[in-house]
Amino acid sequence: xxxxxxxxxxxxxxxxxxxxxxxxxxxxxxxxxxxxxxxxxxxxxxxxxxxxxxxxxxxxxxxxxxxxxxxxxxxxxxxxxxxxxxxxxxxxxxxxxxxxxxxxxxxxxxxxxxxxxxxxxxxxxxxxxxxxxxxxxxxxxxxxxxxxxxxxxxxxxxxxxxxxxxxxxxxxxxxxxxxxxxxxxxxxxxxxxxxxxxxxxxxxxxxxxxxxxxxxxxxxxxxxxxxxxxxxxxxxxxxxxxxxxxxxxxxxxxxxxxxxxxxxxxxxxxxxxxxxxxxxxxxxxxxxxxxxxxxxxxxxxxxxxxxxxxxxxxxxxxxxxxxxxxxxxxxxxxxxxxxxxxxxxxxxxxxxxxxxxxxxxxxxxxxxxxxxxxxxxxxxxxxxxxxxxxxxxxxxxxxxxxxxxxxxxxxxxxxxxxxxxxxxxxxxxxxxxxxxxxxxxxxxxxxxxxxxxxxxxxxxxxxxxxxxxxxxxxxxxxxxxxxxxxxxxxxxxxxxxxxxxxxxxxxxxxxxxxxxxxxxxxxxxxxxxxxxxxxxxxxxxxxxxxxxxxxxxxxxxxxxxxxxxxxxxx
RNA sequence: UCGGGAAUCGUCCAAUGGUAGGACAGCGGAUUUUGGUUCCGUCAAUCUAGGUUCGAUUCCUAGUUCCCGAGCCA
Numbered sequence: 001x002x003x004x005x006x007x008x009x010x011x012x013x014x015x016x017x018x019x020x021x022x023x024x025x026x027x028x029x030x031x032x033x034x035x036x037x038x039x040x041x042x043x044x045x046x047x048x049x050x051x052x053x054x055x056x057x058x059x060x061x062x063x064x065x066x067x068x069x070x071x072x073x074x075x076x077x078x079x080x081x082x083x084x085x086x087x088x089x090x091x092x093x094x095x096x097x098x099x100x101x102x103x104x105x106x107x108x109x110x111x112x113x114x115x116x117x118x119x120x121x122x123x124x125x126x127x128x129x130x131x132x133x134x135x136x137x138x139x140x141x142x143x144x145x146x147x148x149x150x151x152x153x154x155x156x157x158x159x160x161x162x163x164x165x166x167x168x169x170x171x172x173x174x175x176x177x178x179x180x181x182x183x184x185x186x187x188x189x190x191x192x193x194x195x196x197x198x199x200x201x202x203x204x205x206x207x208x209x210x211x212x213x214x215x216x217x218x219x220x221x222x223x224x225x226x227x228x229x230x231x232x233x234x235x236x237x238x239x240x241x242x243x244x245x246x247x248x249x250x251x252x253x254x255x256x257x258x259x260x261x262x263x264x265x266x267x268x269x270x271x272x273x274x275x276x277x278x279x280x281x282x283x284x285x286x287x288x289x290x291x292x293x294x295x296x297x298x299x300x301x302x303x304x305x306x307x308x309x310x311x312x313x314x315x316x317x318x319x320x321x322x323x324x325x326x327x328x329x330x331x332x333x334x335x336x337x338x339x340x341x342x343x344x345x346x347x348x349x350x351x352x353x354x355x356x357x358x359x360x361x362x363x364x365x366x367x368x369x370x371x372x373x374x375x376x377x378x379x380x381x382x383x384x385x386x387x388x389x390x391x392x393x394x395x396x397x398x399x400x401x402x403x404x405x406x407x408x409x410x411x412x413x414x415x416x417x418x419x420x421x422x423x424x425x426x427x428x429x430x431x432x433x434x435x436x437x438x439x440x441x442x443x444x445x446x447x448x449x450x451x452x453x454x455x456x457x458x459x460x461x462x463x464x465x466x467x468x469x470x471x472x473x474x475x476x477x478x479x480x481x482x483x484x485x486x487x488x489x490x491x492x493x494x495x496x497x498x499x500x501x502x503x504x505x506x507x508x509x510x511x512x513x514x515x516x517x518x519x520x521x522x523x524x525x526x527x528x529x530x531x532x533x534x535x536x537x538x539x540x541x542x543x544x545x546x547x548x549x550x551x552x553x554x555x556x557x558x559x560x561x562x563x564x565x566x567x568x569x570x
Numbered sequence: 571u572c573g574g575g576a577a578u579c580g581u582c583c584a585a586u587g588g589u590a591g592g593a594c595a596g597c598g599g600a601u602u603u604u605g606g607u608u609c610c611g612u613c614a615a616u617c618u619a620g621g622u623u624c625g626a627u628u629c630c631u632a633g634u635u636c637c638c639g640a641g642c643c644a
Contacts, residue, residue, distance in 0.1 A: 012584060012592090038644055077643065134642060143640050144572045179642050189573045191640050200642035219644050240638055243574045269576085269637090280644090322593065324583045326576090329637050333581045336594050346607060380607075416605080425603055459603045470603050536604045564605040 014325035016266055020057065020234060024064050031061045032233045034070040034103075035093065036223070038077070039085035039207075042295040042302040043092045045316070045337075046271045046278045052320040053268070054236055055098035070103035070230055076222045078206040086207070088295070092303040096313050107217075107226050108208045114217045115169070117225055117255055118180060118199055122161045126254050127198065128154055129164040130181045137179075140186075141194050147187035148194045154183065168201050171214040175201045180215070184250065192247045196220055224248040225255070227263040235263045238270040239327060271323060272331045274494040276301045277503055291507060292490070298543075298555055299490045299511050309487065310531040310541030310557030315344040331495065341558050345531055345539045350378040352526075353394065353427065353472040354519045354534040354554075356484060358401035360476060363432070365451045366398040371478075374458070376428040392522035396429050399476035401518050403536075406471045407448060409437065414567055416468035418448070424469040427535060431456040431467055472535045479518035484540065485555035486513040519554075526552045536560065 013021065020031055033054040037047060058069035071093055075081045093100070121127035130137065130151045142148035156164075168178055180199035188194055198221035205211050227235045235248075245265045252262045271278060277286075278301055286292050286300065296304035306316065319340040323332060353376075373393040381388075402418070411419040418424050423433045431453040438447035455462035459470075488511045497503025526532055528547040531539050538559035542552035 014583090036644090040644085074644070080643080137642080138640080141640060142572095146572085148640090176642065181642095191573080194640085197642050202642085216642095218642075223644085239575070241644090243639060245574090267575085274581085322582070326583075328576060328582090330582065333595070336582065339594060342606090351604080380602095380604075414605090427603060429603095467603085469605085472604075533604085533606085536606070538606095560604075560606050562605075567605075 014268075015327075016053070016057070016234070016236060016268065016325055017060065019266065020061060023233075024061060028065065028233065030065050030231075030233065031058065031067045032070070032231050033057050033068075033236060034072050034227065034230065034232050035100075036072045036074045036107075036226075036237075037089050038074045038080075039082065039089060040077070040080040041085060041280045041284060042088050042300075042304055044278055044280075044283060044303065045273065045276075045301045045306070047092075048096060048303055048316050049271045049320045049323060050236070050238075051093055051096055051098060052317055053325055055093075055100075056321075057234070057236075068103055069098070069100060070105055070232070071100040072103075072105040072107065072226060072230070074107045074219070074223065074226075075207065076107050076217050076219060078202060078204040078216065081207055083207045088304060092307075095307060096303065096316060103230075105226075105230060106208060107222050108206060110222070110226055110229055111209060111213055111217070113229060114222055114225060115215075117251075118165065118217070118221070119162065121182065121198075121254060122165060122180075123158055124254070125158065125183065127161070127180055127182050128156050129161050129168070129178050130154070130195070130197075131164075131178050134176055137197075141191065142186070144191075150186050151181075151195070154195070165199070165215075168199070169213065169215045171203070173201055175203055177201065182221070182251070182254075190243055190246060192220065192244050193250075196247060220244055220247050221251060224251050224263065224265070228252055228257050232263040235265045237265060237267055239267050240270075241265065242267045267327065268325045269327050269329060273301070273337060274331060274334045275489045275491050275496070276334065277491070277496050282503060285504070286490075289504075291504065298485075298487050298541075298557075308541075308544060309555075310345075310539060311341060312344045312348065312531075315341045318344065334489070338558060342539075342561070345533070345557065349531050349533045349539055350389075351380065351533045351535050352378070352392070352520055352523050353474055354484070354517050354523060354537070354540070355401045355403050355472065355474045355479070356486075356515050356517045356534075356537060357404040358474075358476075358516075358518050359404040359407055359445065360447045361400045361402050361432075361450055361473070362447060363398050363400065363450055363452050364435075365454075368398060370398050371475075372396045374428055392520075394428065394520050394522070395475040395478040397475040397477045400426070400473050401476050401479060402426075402448075402471050402473045406469075407434070407445065409445060412568060417471060418469065422469075423453075423467055424471050425456075425459050425467045426452075426473045427470050428459055429457075429473070430454070430459060431461055470536075472537070474518045474520050476518070478521055480521065480524060482517055482519050482551075482554065483514050484517040485543075485553075486515060487511060487556055488513070517554075523554075524550055524552065526554075528552065531557055533560075 035054045055069045058067040061067050130153045140149045179197045181195040184193045186194045199215045202216045248265050296308045298309035375391050377391045379389045407418045434450045436449040437445045440446045490511050491506045492508040493506035496506040526542045528542045528544045531541045539557040540554040541557045546553035
């Protein structure tokens, strides 16, 4: 969040920063933004981008003028909104690393004022109660090619409108009987101007105002006015609201908010990422139809899901920062996200060894019952002067496990892992040569007979001979058996549902696989929520939900880059 | 084709009349007790056609393609 304090946006500033820079340069006294989610679902990566943008802007310009970014829950539709979502939203924004200070608001805080604003519009002849049925309204709205026609109720008197609106709120009418509409222009080429509804009857209790209200304001009416009430200067939203902007301005104008002191709306394009879905509707289906366990299923692109998966907040922030802010239609390669993830994890995670698919190795020239505790650092010494952040001891015994895929009976070309007659290094331990395989009745390799070179203890041979392959391993006698969950992308198509009827047809059937792994002893101390690199495999997170004290339950956050896989493919 | 938007390497983002640059991905190499990391190198783009200009990604004209909009959702 360092960057020159916004005096001049400078090179690489996005278009919104440039606009704000110009405003600040022209003497605007403050910058106020807001993040306005509707509490009817969990926040996802698309929201993260908006959060980083809005809160990031307040941070960026704080050196130039007083700034603030509010968190406003846009709770104007009690039918869908729940307090559970309010809590998760607050938690997610905080976890991402942002602070709304005193600026926690609810659109429902303004219901009283909003109602008064509506009454004012009626008094000014700028709003009326329409008593057409929803079907009639739809039919008289016209379409892209034909203008709408005026409602027969359009010219009701102010008194009648006031009376009806009051009785709507008094609960005298059923949902759908009447609606309050702004009186604008039924022939406008912008359909949002064709007398948009601004208040509807909803006999639903609200999570904060209870049963007080029987009419609730619509988005177009409530949003801009809430911005104005809060003193928001820059109201940032996504592109689909672009042609709502004239309406946003219309309400502010109609209610006398002076140009120059009122908020303005700016739009940027929403985030799309390959192999995932980021629409609230689709995420709801995944949860409610049971395709995932919950909103925080580690395969979900929700912030809660990604947190549980093992994403550090910095990875999300870096990703959003690099994704940029424009009005282009984009589909970002998920590789950008994965890169931000690995980059962050690589810099912070401890290393340890675990074997996902164990194959037994017997070190024949080691005595039965032999145990030697070898020291292994938690962090690789990448550079000179790198901090030594501790080490653990790993038991070396006669019977070990290595990764099944690290042995090949008939070695492929460029294979420098284990095969009969080949020598490899066991990381931190020694050089090891395989002499024979033991197979079961089915002909499957179940055990390798090997010998170690005692003059290579620690992994460095006395004669300095080169060994290309280094394998991870775990003692068969000291290793702990544990189920490890391997998550993969939720969808197998870059654009789920594209060209198909339903995005669910592209669900990846193997997005979750459980393996019975063997963990080195030090892994048993990993606290829930921590991510550790299992060397040569990837980053694994001790799940906050499934772990028990002293018995972490790991899942894969993301694998390491695997250039051998490419070589092997040819 | 009614209105509103957008078009730059495979992907994302810069360049605001003066050498089209960065990141991700890819490819090649060096280093490496993780086929990881790191480092070096390399491939690769201005939607099209006209025009203005010494010079156009940028300005003008015409076209093309894509996205959004007809909830009492947000």
